[in-house]
Amino acid sequence: MNKLDATSLYNIHRSIKHFIHKTPLITCDTFSKITETKNLYFKCENFQKTGSFKLRGATYALQTYITRALRMNQPIDNLEIITHSSGNHASALSYAGNLFGVKIRVVMPNNGPSAKREAVRTYGGEITFCEPTQQARELTTELIMAKKPMQLVHSSDNYLIIGGQTTVAYEIFKEIGDLDYILTPLGGGGLLAGTCLSALHFSPRTKVIGVEPALANDAYLSFKSGAIHPPLPPLTIADGLRIGVGVRNFEIMQKHLHDIITVDEEEIMRATFLIWERMKIVVEPSSATTLAALIKYRKMFRKKNVALVLSGGNVDLRNLPFSRDLIEL
């Protein structure tokens, strides 16, 4: 394992910061009032380049593989990267690959949002589609790698990716010194494990909470039982959180995570709608899980300083899921 100590985290941020946006940390009177938090902050990774925080991990991973290749006197033209991803990691890796001149191969489920597919193509990533199960993703990836050796960069279960994602919370802690809670969406656990490590080193009193769709609560079941639960069928509307929790991520979560909250599909959709309507920003359902959790358990967060990570904003605008019967606030 890479040592992810305070110095490493500082260096990771220094290494990627010129390639990413320092996204804004914003407030919203409406939601502060409703939830009666003391201070409520939203870290807007939907404004990140490529539309999600995934660019942070992807950039750091590619930088590291390129540096390794150069140290071994290998031309980076030979470097080929493969990943399987529901979308955001795929487009982030494609974007970074395009920037650094590294070829990216992506295995994607055939039912993801078309906006995410188009983004991968725009950035020059080469797509192979597969059935929308974790098994199919892994098998398709292995078959491609069997034909030609490539470097696999898992979307979450990879220390370089986790290292890159630590920079989200690092930026938050640099701005806000006295956070009581930080909530992040939880899919594979890259963002959440990174946030745990950042809190450990830069804001030890901040409690880190992961938010998972109840329909994809494998990490919740794993966290409560102490053993990794297999991933669930990919049914949640929060398409970025369908993947199962990673081994490395789970290990970090077991040591440093305060708790996991689950939210149901209606709570996710309602929170998504509210963020669009009140904050006038475009977020994907995965992002809105954090606000859904805050609203659901608002008593717990009363008079506290809370930061929510809005992880991304890539949705198919032509096919929005807002129905007429969403419960009003």
Place this chain on the structure above:
Amino acid sequence: MNKLDATSLYNIHRSIKHFIHKTPLITCDTFSKITETKNLYFKCENFQKTGSFKLRGATYALQTYITRALRMNQPIDNLEIITHSSGNHASALSYAGNLFGVKIRVVMPNNGPSAKREAVRTYGGEITFCEPTQQARELTTELIMAKKPMQLVHSSDNYLIIGGQTTVAYEIFKEIGDLDYILTPLGGGGLLAGTCLSALHFSPRTKVIGVEPALANDAYLSFKSGAIHPPLPPLTIADGLRIGVGVRNFEIMQKHLHDIITVDEEEIMRATFLIWERMKIVVEPSSATTLAALIKYRKMFRKKNVALVLSGGNVDLRNLPFSRDLIEL
């Protein structure tokens, strides 16, 4: 006429600034590249309280009427304000009325976005619906005022409203010293006339351009002919720009406006879609007219410093107009 000189404009901003958001002025690499502008800024009035710049004029107008009443020893409980508005001015005035304790009566067309109606109701404004023509709006208002005298606050053709709207450009010029162009949407001309006055006093070398939907180009026809053209049927999707240009607004535009650009419905929808998709922010079609104009006449703005005003973000999210056949960028 109120003297809208540099000192007045400064004082207007000082007077309302604690009641409004200083909205962010943001950049977007994608659109800078496409348009080859030197620097491109978006003034995000969609993030303004009540979701549009209209709160600026409404706040300043109410503050002035309240001050006048107090000076004449009249209790402000007797003060009653009426307006007719397609929506954003109505909700802004209702919000400000609620804040300052002044009763607001609103005449609204019966075909506006439901989100705007709900906002007026939330802030305690009393709505009277009318047919969606300018004539019906004015007649309905006069009928109400005939029964009970009230102070009419027109959404654009009013020097207090124009004065309040000067603060949008005032904030831009305080941040950016060397703008070549500033583009604002053009409906009644409150924002545009205010922008002309701000440029005159604080950034005289900046050329101010109004952008009008081709389907509602009465101000364009007026500007070119030198005489006010009657308003056109309210057909454009940019519902905030359906109203005809105001007399006071037109007078200021004739003296200080550089030019008017018109954009067609497809250009407006495409620009709206692009802002949502690429910038991840929610804007209403009226806002996107400025980007539509920039893209349409990009040669004119090449290598220039340009600011676009995004005037508001109030749309009916359950009924979005994004069709599958929007032309790709």
